[in-house]
Amino acid sequence: MKATIDKELLPMKAHYFLFNAGTAPVVPFMPTLAGQLGYSPAVVGTMYTILPIIGMLAKPLFGYIADRYHRHRPLFLGGQVLTGIAFFLIMFVPGMEKPLPKVEFHCHQGVSDIPRFCSEYGECVERNLERYYGNRTLECELNCEAQPFMWDIVCEDWLKNNTENCAANRTNTQMEFGASITMQKIENDGSCMFFMIPHDQGQIAGQNVTLYCPKEKEYFKSNCTMDCREDYLKEQLAESAVINTSSAVTMPQFWLFFGLLIFSWIGMAVVVSIGDAICFGILGDRHHLYGKQRLCGSLGWGVFALLAGLLVDHMSLGEVNKNYTAVFWMALLIMGFDVFASSKLRHTPTHLSSNILKDVGQMFLSVRCVIFFLWCVAIGLGTALIWNFLFIYLEELDKAFEGCDSSIKTLEGLVMGIQCFGGELPFFFLSGWILKKIGHVNAMSVVLFGFGVRFILYSMLQNPWYILPIELMNGVTFGLFYATMASYASIVAPPGTDATMQSLVGAIFEGVGVSMGSLIAGQLFESVTARTTFEIFGIGAFIVFVIHVCIQLYLQRNSNIDENGKGTVKYFAPTDAMHMLNDQEYSRVS
Numbered sequence: 001m002k003a004t005i006d007k008e009l010l011p012m013k014a015h016y017f018l019f020n021a022g023t024a025p026v027v028p029f030m031p032t033l034a035g036q037l038g039y040s041p042a043v044v045g046t047m048y049t050i051l052p053i054i055g056m057l058a059k060p061l062f063g064y065i066a067d068r069y070h071r072h073r074p075l076f077l078g079g080q081v082l083t084g085i086a087f088f089l090i091m092f093v094p095g096m097e098k099p100l101p102k103v104e105f106h107c108h109q110g111v112s113d114i115p116r117f118c119s120e121y122g123e124c125v126e127r128n129l130e131r132y133y134g135n136r137t138l139e140c141e142l143n144c145e146a147q148p149f150m151w152d153i154v155c156e157d158w159l160k161n162n163t164e165n166c167a168a169n170r171t172n173t174q175m176e177f178g179a180s181i182t183m184q185k186i187e188n189d190g191s192c193m194f195f196m197i198p199h200d201q202g203q204i205a206g207q208n209v210t211l212y213c214p215k216e217k218e219y220f221k222s223n224c225t226m227d228c229r230e231d232y233l234k235e236q237l238a239e240s241a242v243i244n245t246s247s248a249v250t251m252p253q254f255w256l257f258f259g260l261l262i263f264s265w266i267g268m269a270v271v272v273s274i275g276d277a278i279c280f281g282i283l284g285d286r287h288h289l290y291g292k293q294r295l296c297g298s299l300g301w302g303v304f305a306l307l308a309g310l311l312v313d314h315m316s317l318g319e320v321n322k323n324y325t326a327v328f329w330m331a332l333l334i335m336g337f338d339v340f341a342s343s344k345l346r347h348t349p350t351h352l353s354s355n356i357l358k359d360v361g362q363m364f365l366s367v368r369c370v371i372f373f374l375w376c377v378a379i380g381l382g383t384a385l386i387w388n389f390l391f392i393y394l395e396e397l398d399k400a401f402e403g404c405d406s407s408i409k410t411l412e413g414l415v416m417g418i419q420c421f422g423g424e425l426p427f428f429f430l431s432g433w434i435l436k437k438i439g440h441v442n443a444m445s446v447v448l449f450g451f452g453v454r455f456i457l458y459s460m461l462q463n464p465w466y467i468l469p470i471e472l473m474n475g476v477t478f479g480l481f482y483a484t485m486a487s488y489a490s491i492v493a494p495p496g497t498d499a500t501m502q503s504l505v506g507a508i509f510e511g512v513g514v515s516m517g518s519l520i521a522g523q524l525f526e527s528v529t530a531r532t533t534f535e536i537f538g539i540g541a542f543i544v545f546v547i548h549v550c551i552q553l554y555l556q557r558n559s560n561i562d563e564n565g566k567g568t569v570k571y572f573a574p575t576d577a578m579h580m581l582n583d584q585e586y587s588r589v590s
Contacts, residue, residue: 045522380513
């Protein structure tokens with residue numbers, strides 16, 4: 001038979017591809033960007049606790065508006081515009097101002113004096129400085145703690161005959177002087193780096209002096225800050241201190257960053273929930289084809305996430321921090337193409353509900369529906385750990401394993417590529433067949449078991465590159481999960497409530513599950529190690545898997561347990577429900 005293309009579904013496929021392609025360059029990197037801006041894992045966890053709650057409120061609200069006033073298309077397009085602009089503006093958010101490096105100044109009797117940097121620093125810092133500066137000499141200002149005997153040395157040995165008003169400074173606790181630091185002569189003793197200052201290259205108040213300390217006098221050593229007016233040096237020698245939650249809330253740049261994240265999250269929440277409702281509306285009775293539409297999204301995510309990782313690593317060569325400029329531009333441009341493609345969608349709701357809130361509210365009277373909602377929460381807990389903390393964990397492993405020659409963003413791009421091409425894409429394609437064979441309930445159990453295996457494997461990693469085969473499991477933990485969640489929500493939704501129902505399920509998944517998971521993971525990352533956090537979540541997933549299987553076996557033996565009063569929507573067995581349509585899908589007890 002000649003293959004035919006359903007032209008009605010082409011704009012939907014294009015939307016899934018472009019929307020995921022537009023968000024892939026920025027969404028996965030947001031937690032690591034927040035760390036680069038100076039925020040601690042606890043702050044990141046707090047932000048990603050609040051963001052899903054914002055989504056939980058936005059999804060049902062805009063879903064209700066879309067169903068009630070039939071404004072699916074305008075809200076859908078508006079959400080895309082909001083998402084693209086909000087992500088792009090994050091590029092201009094400033095990070096935390098790095099403090100001046102703290103050094104110890106040692107005045108010697110030999111040919112050179114030494115500012116000694118003994119704060120915690122990475123093993124690559126010395127090599128990075130030598131590569132960046134070569135044989136350059138930096139003119140630096142040192143502001144040092146001073147004692148009276150130090151002023152005596154300055155007056156008698158540095159300034160020599162020019163000692164006018166010098167004695168008056170003996171009570172001054174701070175001393176400022178200039179020095180020329182030769183960057184090609186950096187040494188270390190395993191715990192400190194030594195910057196060499198030739199004796200004859202000192203300055204005080206614009207006057208050239210010889211920084212000489214006689215051997216018979218008290219040893220001249222002082223704690224100083226060193227300002228060479230070089231951002232690269234400041235970044236390399238910056239202390240590893242990060243901003244905690246209480247400090248972050250007092251900073252305007254934090255609220256700018258968090259505010260733009262909130263707007264982007266609202267935009268994505270609207271696009272995802274209403275987009276799925278539009279898709280199921282176009283599919284009609286062909287719910288099992290949803291996965292084949294959604295796999296276009298996985299394709300877009302995989303291609304552009306990999307490209308984004310390569311671009312960030314390439315543009316960051318020789319820089320202290322990763323340069324994300326290209327990916328923000330990618331997000332803006334691709335989201336613009338998505339708006340154009342989505343404007344070609346033609347969808348008119350065929351069912352109208354006279355009382356949306358009442359119809360959807362009846363779902364909570366079904367024991368099996370409530371279990372379904374709790375399952376969404378449990379999956380959200382595990383998904384939060386992967387979405388918001390997996391790359392932070394990878395970067396920790398990378399620092400310990402790769403040393404100075406890191407290609408971490410390329411690895412992160414490959415991770416997302418395998419998640420999509422090796423995991424999500426085949427499972428979205430086969431999701432209809434899988435759900436018909438094993439049913440939704442069994443698929444739910446498989447997803448929980450998959451999370452347990454995936455997290456335990458993460459906890460065993462030593463080489464970060466060994467994560468790549470583990471990412472094939474994303475087909476089970478996201479591809480099969482999302483197809484199960486979205487299709488079941490569409491099947492059990494009363495007529496005329498598709499957008500509201502998709503929004504409700506999405507809100508439960510993200511607003512409750514992902515939110516709680518982000519908070520718990522953020523606290524665990526700070527209180528225990530990242531490795532232990534994944535181990536705890538893995539054990540938890542296995543426990544929930546066992547509980548879920550036991551409950552479902554019990555409900556199968558007590559099939560009348562769902563008939564729990566008037567107005568209850570019956571939760572059909574998945575293999576039967578897949579083929580029931582419209583009003584025939586629902587059984588109401590009068």
